[in-house]
Amino acid sequence: MKKTLFVYLILVVILLSCNKMRNEDHLNDESIKISHNEENNQISYIANVENNILNMNMTIENRSKSFFFNESLKIDPSNENLIADIITENAIKLSEKYSLQTIDKLSYLVMRTINSELNSMSKVDINKIENQGLIMYYSLLKTTKRKITSSFKSSKNTLPLISTVSQGFLLNKTSFIFNEDIxxxxxxxxxxxxxxxxxxxxxxxxxxxxxxxxxxxxxxxxxxxxxxxxxxxxxxxxxxxxxxxxxxxxxxxxxxxxxxxxxxxxxxxxxxxxxxxxxxxxxxxxxxxxxxxxxxxxxxxxxxxxxxxxxxxx
Amino acid sequence: MNKINNDFIIFRLSILCVVYFTLLFLNSYVFNYNAAIIGVFQELLTIPFLLGTLILLVISARSVYIKTFTFKNISSWSFIILTILSIIIFGSFFIS
Structure with a gap:
């Protein structure tokens, strides 16, 4: 009886550890986690692809609590018009939430993160859509800045916010960027x-x-x-x-x-x-x-x- | 006297050809001025200058042939200048 119980116990332990390893493997293969400290700020980025949809989340936390940024994006990378639409839509929401100075600070922090994290990667890794997502966040903040600036310029007749995905990205020659940001x-x-x-x-x-x-x-x-x-x-x-x-x-x-x-x-x-x-x-x-x-x-x-x-x- | 004047005219015209083609080369390889007005004059004048160079070369060659080649003879200098110029400009059509 003791022997049978011991065998069952061993089997359960093996099964549990196998399951845990599978989960870890799954995370390692599909998810990208980037954590970066810049000045007094903690930048966290996580992205994974599920059913051809890129799920991303970025958190930027200021330790002196002057701002907190938490934004999730779900993007279908195969449809460039949809990418532009989603980013523009989110940019409009962000423009109502944050001031120009905060957006400037956030885009600076994201750019520093991009420089620090992507510089050490190979070209193949940079081209991975999960890593390109980090650059999409930079575009999101730049678009928000454009939106805020255009609202300042024409307070009465606000022009529609248009973003065009660069042809270089579509041809897989450059990283993600909007033509309007160049x-x-x-x-x-x-x-x-x-x-x-x-x-x-x-x-x-x-x-x-x-x-x-x-x-x-x-x-x-x-x-x-x-x-x-x-x-x-x-x-x-x-x-x-x-x-x-x-x-x-x-x-x-x-x-x-x-x-x-x-x-x-x-x-x-x-x-x-x-x-x-x-x-x-x-x-x-x-x-x-x-x-x-x-x-x-x-x-x-x-x-x-x-x-x-x-x-x-x- | 009239012959000497003709030789001088040919010499001056050959210098004019050299100046014109030098300006063309300088504009194409050094200055790169793309002004439309320069292009208009260039298109109008280049072919007449090319034909002129050939005609002047023939005239100066004839003059050198009649008088024999000496460095004191001004038509000999015209002939040397025009020969070098012709080799450069017509040669460039065959060297890409």
Whole structure:
């Protein structure tokens, strides 16, 4: 009897420990826990994927009790529009709850956590959606800041809060970010294009220069630039379909946007000789090869490493 | 006297060609000015200047052939300048 009882006891112990190990394994495999101390603040982040839904929670606790941030997010990573909608929706709620100063402080703390935690990870680990969730929190706070700032600017007619997931993230080339959170320094970008004739020489350089020249502001967002490029491309398209040749058409002297002001047979011969843009001295530095004129500008190209930090400020 | 004047004219025109193509090269590889007005004049003038260089080269070669080649002869200098210029500009069409 004692022997049977002992065997049962051993079996129960084995079963219990197996179950505990399974649970631990489950947690280790699926959940990501990040705990970070910054100045007088404790930042905790936990994320796991269940049924293709990313569940996340972030807590930021100030030890002197000046603020407490606790926010849970449930996101379907396969639907980028839904990600933007959920983050925007939560940002609107947060903008009613926190002041601009608190949001600034929180986004600073999240950025410090991102820098400290993700810097030590491999590229594969950073690309894991659970870790990208940490960056989504940063976007959430940046969107909240945008919402608060836009409310200040136009107290009567509040503009709708729009967030566009960066194409770089969708193409798996960059971390999660909204186009609206990427600032472009216009004079620096124009200077960069002028100093690097090889940059985007195949596509878009002329369009980029023209579009950037239209902005009066020194600082714009990537989304502002994308909207303007789309508008310019549409205008160019409608112009090329009209009977009057454009400034970039064969036979028109020079290469500029808008209608052609002066055409000449010599310019037509020159343009035909410059279909491939070689030699460079003969075809002018702003020459765009004909075959690639129809291509659209890929945002991934803008986010290429070749572009200096002076242009894009995250 | 008239012949000497013609040689001087050819020499001056060959210098003008050198100046024009030097400015084109400098703009393409150093300054990179993309102003539309520069592009208009460039498109209009480059092909006439290319043809002009060839015509001047033929005239100066003929002059050198008639007078024999000496460094004292101004048409010899025109011929040297235009030959070097032609090699560079026409050669660049074949070297990518």
């Amino acid at each position: 600032d472009i320094n216009v004079p620096n970008f124009i200077k960069f294009i002028n100093n690097n004739p090889n940059f985007s020489s195949e596509v878009g350089e002329r369009i980029l220069s023209d579009v950037l020249g239209c902005f009066d502001e020194e600082k714009i967002t990537l989304q502002d630039l994308m909207n303007k490029i789309e508008l310019t491309a549409m205008e160019e398209n409608s112009r090329t379909k009209s009977w009057w040749p454009s400034g970039s058409a064969h036979g028109c002297c020079g290469n500029y946007s808008g209608p052609c002001y002066y055409g000449h047979p010599i310019c037509y011969i020159h343009d035909v000789m410059c279909i491939t843009c070689t030699p460079r001295w003969f075809c002018f530095s702003g020459c765009v090869p004909d075959a690639q004129l129809q291509e659209t500008i890929e945002i991934s190209e803008l986010q290429d490493n070749k572009v200096s930090d002076a242009i894009f400020q995250f």
